Amino acid sequence: MNTSSLISYIKNTLYPNDLSIPLHRPVFEGREKEYLADCIDSNFVSSVGQKVIDFENQIREYTGAKFAAAVVNGTAALHAALIISGVTPDTEVITQPLSFAATCNAIAYCGAKPVFIDVNASTLGLSAEKLEKFLKNKTQYKNGKTVNRKTRREITACVPMHTFGHPCEIEDIARLCREYNISLVEDAAESLGSIYKEKHTGTFGNIGIISFNGNKILTTGGGGMILTNDSAAAERAKFLTTTGKRPHPYEFFHPEVAFNYRMPNLNAALGCAQMEQLPAFVEKKRALAEKYKAFCAEQKIHFIHEPAGSKSNYWLNAILLSGREERDQFLKETNSQGVMTRPVWDLMNTLPAFSDCQVENISTAENMADRLVNLPSSVPTES
Ligand SMILES: Cc1ncc(COP(=O)(O)O)c(C=O)c1O
Incomplete structure (x- = not known):
């Protein structure tokens, strides 16, 4: 995948006013x-x-x-x-x-x-x-x-x-x-x-x-x-x-x-x-997700979109890469250029505290854990 075009899109189109772009920052523009x-x-x-x-x-x-x-x-x-x-x-x-x-x-x-x-x-x-x-x-x-x-x-x-x-x-x-x-x-x-x-x-x-x-x-x-x-x-x-x-x-x-x-x-x-701003936060985050979605469709990147029958707040936008190697390269490249991205959490059954717990077939979770990354998802601010 073309990581540099995604980085430019995030920097120049989605968050043009930010020098370094966090994953999610709070917005305090109300009372x-x-x-x-x-x-x-x-x-x-x-x-x-x-x-x-x-x-x-x-x-x-x-x-x-x-x-x-x-x-x-x-x-x-x-x-x-x-x-x-x-x-x-x-x-x-x-x-x-x-x-x-x-x-x-x-x-x-x-x-x-x-x-x-x-x-x-x-x-x-x-x-x-x-x-x-x-x-x-x-x-x-x-x-x-x-x-x-x-x-x-x-x-x-x-x-x-x-x-x-x-x-x-x-x-x-x-x-x-x-x-x-x-x-x-x-x-x-x-x-x-x-x-x-x-x-x-x-x-x-x-x-x-x-x-x-x-x-x-x-x-x-x-x-x-x-x-x-x-x-x-x-x-x-x-x-x-x-x-x-x-x-x-x-x-x-x-x-x-x-x-x-x-x-x-x-x-x-x-x-x-x-709470007085929540409806606007949801709408702005959904609009941001729409932009990611359109960009990803154009670039043939697998964007995670809301499931059928639901309306998501798109708290964190995510894409699915081909595997660990591509994921790790992507994380390195984006973070080194001031665009914060992160992998999904290590699976709970792999943590020492829960490694003795019963695990059924979790092949989908394992596959996702190697490939999912989150993209900057803050509500874009006006200035
Ligand atoms: C899925 C999930 N459960 C529970 C929590 C715990 O919430 P808190 O950090 O407010 O304790 C979080 C997030 O922080 C979460 O993402």
């Missing part, structure tokens, strides 16, 4: 400073405050989830979501090997083990077909529980991930989870603004989570959100992430061990201002 000042003036800069409530309401409205609980980051959101979904020590959680480490770390925090099922080549998310095959052939359903025939451990949850913002086959996965009585925890960390068949990602299962890390489409500095339509799960999410304190005007009684995972009001203030 961020004003809302931060409101927060400081109110003295409520920490774990309670009106901005947290406002931000949760904005996210509820935008995603259509009935309840939303703001937390300190996406990993904490996943950890709490898994506990609420019944993931206990020595149980197993089905997930995809192609993900960021946080997905599996949260499973490990619960004392549970991931079981790795392959991804679908067009969504880059968990394959519904491979999941079904695994559940049919390798598990036993008895007394409302799904047990892994090989390990004899109960499978308590399934965590698919919407890779780079592209919705996975979430409807089919949700159906399978219902059939096998497995909790569905949707890792929508990367997919705020992405829709699958008219419904926002993160709202298909018992619980979904979003990340607002600095590299995401919307940032609160650091932050996360738990989404659910279930009032009991929502209540439990608030309880577990706010130190498990029994609500009382002045007494401090904590009936069980819980977490201080609250999002500070200062971070939520950023979130409120960012």
Whole structure:
């Protein structure tokens, strides 16, 4: 492939004002400073405050989830979501090997083990077909529980991930989870603004989570959100992430061990201002993806586009190269010329912490891991 023409296109057409081009930078062109000042003036800069409530309401409205609980980051959101979904020590959680480490770390925090099922080549998310095959052939359903025939451990949850913002086959996965009585925890960390068949990602299962890390489409500095339509799960999410304190005007009684995972009001203030710009962020990122798509079609480069039936936020644009050799050469050339690109994450089953976990046939993920690279994907700024 002609790497230098892609580099020129990125430098001269997509980001003409940037000397060095990052993978994803935040944009603060709204009322961020004003809302931060409101927060400081109110003295409520920490774990309670009106901005947290406002931000949760904005996210509820935008995603259509009935309840939303703001937390300190996406990993904490996943950890709490898994506990609420019944993931206990020595149980197993089905997930995809192609993900960021946080997905599996949260499973490990619960004392549970991931079981790795392959991804679908067009969504880059968990394959519904491979999941079904695994559940049919390798598990036993008895007394409302799904047990892994090989390990004899109960499978308590399934965590698919919407890779780079592209919705996975979430409807089919949700159906399978219902059939096998497995909790569905949707890792929508990367997919705020992405829709699958008219419904926002993160709202298909018992619980979904979003990340607002600095590299995401919307940032609160650091932050996360738990989404659910279930009032009991929502209540439990608030309880577990706010130190498990029994609500009382002045007494401090904590009936069980819980977490201080609250999002500070200062971070939520950023979130409120960012939410006002989110529809524009999504549209600008989709327009950027269209440009990449047209350029790649012309140059015969395999561009990863949104799967059928979905509307992606195109958090990170990606292309598929022919193999490791071409990928490594591409990474070297682009990064040395000030255009930041990166390979996809090392597969989770190859990390020391998860190398003893069960791995089904993951040939698609392995193939993708050698060939995928991400391209600069920031919302282009006006100046
Ligand atoms: C797929 C995935 N899951 C979980 C997380 C964790 O989110 P955070 O960094 O906010 O803890 C991230 C991103 O950072 C992610 O990309």
